[in-house]
Amino acid sequence: MSVRPIVLLGDPRLRMKGEPVDSFGKYLHELLDDLAETMRKAPGVGLAAPQLGEAVRACTIEVEGQLHELVNPRIVRTDGDDRDLEGCLSIPGYVAYVTRRERVWVVAQNRRGRKVKVAGSGTLGRALQHELDHLDGKLYIDYLDSMDDLIEAGADDEEEVEGRPARARTAVG
DSSP states (O other), X not given: OOOOOOOOTTOGGGGOOOXXXXXOSHHHHHHHHHHHHHHHHTXXXXXEGGGGTOOBSEEEXXXXXXXXXXXXXXXXXXXXXXXXXXXXXXXXXEEEEEEEXXXXXXXXXXXXXXXXXXXXXXXXXXXXHHHXXXXXXXXXXXXXXXXXXXXXTTSOTTOEETTEEXXXXXXXX
């Protein structure tokens, strides 16, 4: 398990579409371990394989102490809309308001290839959508009307954005 460099905006690997995983051996296990370790060190709540320069459909998400390792994930159902601040470890220092689905249901495989289901709302729901977007080469900034919609995160500890302290935001992945 090792902390690896996170691919940043401008690097073409960030826009890679993840290929389906069909081998659930050592390579995948090491990648999932590296994703979790790198995500925690960043710190963030999610990290997708393309963010480590790996074009495979795998990601990790950790919310409220629960680690989700998702391989070949897909959203099978959604409900409602939710607009909230979102950031990304590949675009450090910035956040923006993004509208996503309020609740999502995801089907994936675990590191051993077994089927898993995850339902999430709030931070988990947003992180699921954010990380699955990464697997398709999509970034949260793609939802913005303009790059002018980006807000510098933590520019001033006292700054508030719609009632939320600037430092109270977490980068997703």
